[in-house]
Amino acid sequence: MPKETAVPLHAIISDSRDDILKEWIKAQLDDTSRSQAVPDASIKASSTEFFKLFERAISNGNISDIDRSEWEEVRHMLSDLSASRATQGSTPSETARFIFSMKQPLFARLTKDKSGPDAGAAVWELSLLLDKLGLYTTETFQKTRESIIKRQQKEMMEMSTPVIKVWDGLLAVPLIGTLDSARTQIVMETLLQKIIDTGSKLAILDITGVPTVDTQTAQHLMKTVSATRLMGAECIISGIRPQIAQTIVHLGIDINDIVTKASMADAIKEALARGGWTFEKQAENN
Amino acid sequence: MDRIPILKIGETLLVTIQVDFHDRVALALLEDLSEKIVNFSSKGLLIDISALEMVDSFMGRILGNIAKTSRLLDCHCVLVGMQPAIAITITELGITLSGIHTALTAEDGLALLNKLVNAKKNGKPSAKKQEAKWR
Amino acid sequence: MAVKSQEERPISSEEDILTVRNSVKRVTALLNFSLVNQTKIISAASELARNTLEHGKGGRSIIQLINDPDRVGIRIIFEDKGPGIADISQALEDGFTSGRGMGLGLGGAKRLMDDFQIESKENEGTTVTVTKWLEKN
Numbered sequence: 001m002p003k004e005t006a007v008p009l010h011a012i013i014s015d016s017r018d019d020i021l022k023e024w025i026k027a028q029l030d031d032t033s034r035s036q037a038v039p040d041a042s043i044k045a046s047s048t049e050f051f052k053l054f055e056r057a058i059s060n061g062n063i064s065d066i067d068r069s070e071w072e073e074v075r076h077m078l079s080d081l082s083a084s085r086a087t088q089g090s091t092p093s094e095t096a097r098f099i100f101s102m103k104q105p106l107f108a109r110l111t112k113d114k115s116g117p118d119a120g121a122a123v124w125e126l127s128l129l130l131d132k133l134g135l136y137t138t139e140t141f142q143k144t145r146e147s148i149i150k151r152q153q154k155e156m157m158e159m160s161t162p163v164i165k166v167w168d169g170l171l172a173v174p175l176i177g178t179l180d181s182a183r184t185q186i187v188m189e190t191l192l193q194k195i196i197d198t199g200s201k202l203a204i205l206d207i208t209g210v211p212t213v214d215t216q217t218a219q220h221l222m223k224t225v226s227a228t229r230l231m232g233a234e235c236i237i238s239g240i241r242p243q244i245a246q247t248i249v250h251l252g253i254d255i256n257d258i259v260t261k262a263s264m265a266d267a268i269k270e271a272l273a274r275g276g277w278t279f280e281k282q283a284e285n286n
Numbered sequence: 287m288d289r290i291p292i293l294k295i296g297e298t299l300l301v302t303i304q305v306d307f308h309d310r311v312a313l314a315l316l317e318d319l320s321e322k323i324v325n326f327s328s329k330g331l332l333i334d335i336s337a338l339e340m341v342d343s344f345m346g347r348i349l350g351n352i353a354k355t356s357r358l359l360d361c362h363c364v365l366v367g368m369q370p371a372i373a374i375t376i377t378e379l380g381i382t383l384s385g386i387h388t389a390l391t392a393e394d395g396l397a398l399l400n401k402l403v404n405a406k407k408n409g410k411p412s413a414k415k416q417e418a419k420w421r
Numbered sequence: 422m423a424v425k426s427q428e429e430r431p432i433s434s435e436e437d438i439l440t441v442r443n444s445v446k447r448v449t450a451l452l453n454f455s456l457v458n459q460t461k462i463i464s465a466a467s468e469l470a471r472n473t474l475e476h477g478k479g480g481r482s483i484i485q486l487i488n489d490p491d492r493v494g495i496r497i498i499f500e501d502k503g504p505g506i507a508d509i510s511q512a513l514e515d516g517f518t519s520g521r522g523m524g525l526g527l528g529g530a531k532r533l534m535d536d537f538q539i540e541s542k543e544n545e546g547t548t549v550t551v552t553k554w555l556e557k558n
Contacts, residue, residue: 185374189457192370199390226382227373232366232389306442308435309471340442340460342467343526371460378461379468379529 336367477501
């Protein structure tokens with residue numbers, strides 16, 4: 001029964017609170033595998049705070065179910081802690097060790113003050129409790145990491161699709177990195193909206209920075225070209241490297257209606273010529 | 287609404303599709319247009335779909351048929367004002383609307399029509415080249 | 422996944438296709454789908470509703486607002502008791518048509534949505550279920 005062992009457990013902890021806390025903090029600071037992501041002061045502060053909440057939660061007698069309301073403060077503190085550690089760049093095991101390193105000083109007290117079968121049971125229950133708290137910490141840590149990755153992906157996606165106004169009525173999209181369907185979708189939407197906003201009749205899609213083109217990517221590119229055309233604008237694809245050209249031919253994609261140029265410079269030249277612009281280099285004075 | 291109004295401006299017919307309509311209205315539009323093109327011997331047809339909210343393959347087929355029919359009746363057809371969302375959806379559906387002329391705005395569309403019609407009047411064989419020119 | 426709300430619309434005439442489109446439009450706007458996705462969903466619904474009417478000889482559609490822990494979505498079910506589809510994979514191919522569309526109905530609708538399921542038995546009817554999700558931030 002959890003309650004029977006819980007009461008002495010609480011008593012033991014409050015008796016030697018300061019010693020346990022000191023040993024625990026020392027164990028964390030002495031940990032040789034520790035990275036320098038978390039400063040000593042914050043380890044001390046969070047350990048002290050956690051221990052206070054932990055003691056309060058344990059005094060309620062429930063040490064088996066951390067989902068209950070007595071443990072809410074502890075859970076809350078742990079989520080904050082692992083979230084902040086995740087953003088500080090701690091490793092998952094380092095974060096989990098925050099809890100696990102508490103075992104040693106706690107168990108030492110339990111077995112010193114009591115002996116016999118009771119002590120074994122108490123150690124077992126406490127061990128289960130700390131495992132649960134440790135897992136909870138790791139899980140929150142993982143979730144925070146995931147949300148960071150998601151946010152970064154989104155930011156990268158937005159950053160990697162700039163639509164540039166090159167000239168009056170001429171837009172350019174320099175594509176860099178792998179083109180998957182989600183990204184092409186964003187490219188297409190941003191480009192088409194910009195065409196409407198600026199009244200541009202010509203857009204250059206530059207794929208110099210796209211490492212490989214497979215069937216999917218090629219089809220996405222073609223879709224962008226035809227959607228642009230449906231709106232009444234034209235699309236030039238530039239920066240097609242030799243092996244990509246071969247891939248496109250190999251894939252048997254209909255290339256009859258597509259205007260391509262080897263480089264962005266050629267594409268701009270062609271676009272400006274179509275707009276009726278001519279350029280000449282001025283003779284140098286000296 | 288049972289009929290979409292068709293406006294005649296000189297040699298050009300102008301249709302603005304402003305509301306979501308059902309299939310019957312679309313079919314009626316195709317009929318009305320062919321009749322008016324012949325009656326007025328119109329040389330150009332401008333269809334503004336800037337207010338269109340969605341397009342499915344039936345709509346796509348109607349638009350394609352309007353373009354083809356008017357072509358047979360010696361009238362150039364230009365589709366103007368397609369919104370990005372519609373263009374993306376059409377492409378995803380797989381409708382190509384090949385052979386149909388498009389322009390960004392009604393103004394661009396009229397300019398393109400003029401060019402197409404004049405090219406023919408001046409006896410230039412290839413209107414295609416003119417159309418490709420970026421204004 | 423849980424169904425938060427749903428509405429049923431009959432499909433027995435051309436006007437009903439319009440009604441289905443409007444109901445779908447209302448739900449997609451309510452869920453705050455982007456304009457592009459709203460258009461895709463409405464177009465797919467229109468496509469499938471027309472299938473139900475023409476190929477399935479009429480039926481009904483059920484428009485559901487659904488949610489998961491981390492996302493919300495719209496699910497639309499089209500049911501008919503028509504002749505059914507003998508060869509589903511053929512019906513999904515672009516260019517195959519038994520009606521007056523462009524033969525892009527089923528395949529096109531599949532491309533426009535996130536999830537597409539079709540069940541059909543000859544002489545018993547067809548049920549098409551499509552879903553589009555919206556990730557919560």
